[in-house]
Amino acid sequence: MIRIKGVVKTANEVQHALQNGILASEANSFKKFVKRSLKEIEQICDRHNTSPSQLPKPSRNAYNYLKSVDLSNLPLVKIPQSTKKPPIKSSTLRLKNVVKQQSIIQTKIDNTVQNQTLDDTSCLRITLQKHATEIENICHNKQLTPTDLATPSRRAYSWMKFLSNSDNLQLHLNAVTRGYELAHKIIKNNRLNKQISITFGNYSGLYKYKTHRHPSNLIEIQLSEGFIRADDSLLEIIIKSALLGKNKIDNHQQSIRKFSMTDEYCDLVLELDLIADIDAEKSQGNYYDLEQLFANINRQYFANKMAKPRLTWNQISTKRKLGHYERTKDRVVISRTLDRQSVPKMVVELVLYHELLHKYYGVQFVNGKFRVHTSEFRRSEQEYQHYQAATKWINNNI
Structure with missing residues (x-):
């Protein structure tokens, strides 16, 4: 099986261009670009005595997408030469302290779980709603929306807005509680001299962990919010890999990747992405x-x-x-x-x-x-x- 670099990137560029519309003056060059890309892929396959249908799935899907483009019916847009292009609105609004506010709330959640004061979480929910509303008001005053926030701030806002729903907050707190219970059990059974910190958030990756120098025995685990719906066995795999090492966990990556493709995970991650998408x-x-x-x-x-x-x-x-x-x-x-x-x-x-x-x-x-x-x-x-x-x-x- 051969691998051709750039096929997926080319398909993404073509897809983006079609979504935004093709300038009438650039239609011919766009058609040539698509045809040339297809021809190059097919020529490389010929040289290796194979076909595009035998490419790795991402490249195969990208090739099929390029092949499916109807070049005779492109979404053309026209801009009269006498009309000047309007100034481009800045797509990035930078707000101070949004990510810091998220960290403060995560600490409050951690304390709530550790101190076992889960009976009344109304203060947490009100705090989350307050910060989310403040961000929305700032955006509104600048004639923008949360969609225009810089990526870290937009992710933090979406996370706070998501947890301001009482059901989502309860699900989140339940996952943090289960995570700590599993971690303490693993530490005790393996006689480890370690402390642990567990947070769920709107992160770009699946999970990550790091060992702090001060104190040297503190391990911090950050998991995607999508894992609040994971069962104990999967959370245990992630926590064990952080505490004991990935090489001691059988099928470590396979189990995590498999869950990341389920509806339970994808639905939640997409919901977070859509919170700031209010176009x-x-x-x-x-x-x-x-x-x-x-x-x-x-x-x-x-x-x-x-x-x-x-x-x-x-x-x-x-x-x-x-x-x-x-x-x-x-x-x-x-x-x-x-x-x-x-x-x-x-x-x-x-x-x-x-x-x-x-x-x-x-x-x-x-x-x-x-x-x-x-x-x-x-x-x-x-x-x-x-x-x-x-x-x-x-x-x-x-």
Whole structure:
């Protein structure tokens, strides 16, 4: 299996350009760029006696995407020569102390858990809501939105806004509590002279840990907020790897990566990403209208009894997560990856139907665990008339 550098990057650049529209004056050069990129990939494959279908999956998907671009029907935009381009609004708003405020709150959460004062968490929630509102007011006064915050501040804001919901805060506190219980058990059983600090946050990676010099026996573990839905066995793997070393944990990376691809993890991480994304919602895409698809699905599978949620295409194309239902906003968000001529209608319908089932069935907590894909949910999902064909298409093309 050969590896070709730059294929995924090229596909991402093409996708970004199509989403923003192609200048009419640059259409020909854009077409040449796509054709040339495809030709180069195919030539490299020929030299190695292979084909694009045998490339590693990321490169294969990128090649298939480039191949699917309809060069005869590009989304062209025109800017009259007599019209000057308006000044570009700064897309980055830098606020002091937002990340510091997050750290202070994490310390308060840590103290709450360590001191076992979980009975009344209203003060924590009020503090979270207060900081989130202050940030929103500052953005509003500058005629901006939290979307315009610098990345660290935007992540911290989204995290505080997420935890200002009492259910989310309770889930977070439960995960921190379980983490410390597991850590103390591991330290005791292995007779380790170590202290530990555990925080969950809106971090870019899955998790990381470090040993502090002062005190030298303190190990700090930072986990993605997505792990608040992980069960004890997975949290134990992460904590053990920090305390004992990765080489002593069997299938360490495999178990963590596997969980990071589940709906439990992806739903939560995407929800955090969408909190600051409050741009105008658009149900009408380039090829598919979510309003129309909802009407068809509601009539056929819900007897027209489902109240229509807010429907919008995500501002960013994502392949790992094709759809998401935000319960607190009653909003279904579908990835723009599906808003293409090459994607069959049945595929978009299945993804939308899947998210509507989340609205229909809600969330269940079984034995303290978060459950969304129950057996009843799965049975209903398979009632979609093109379920097998649509699922097969997604597995082969996404």
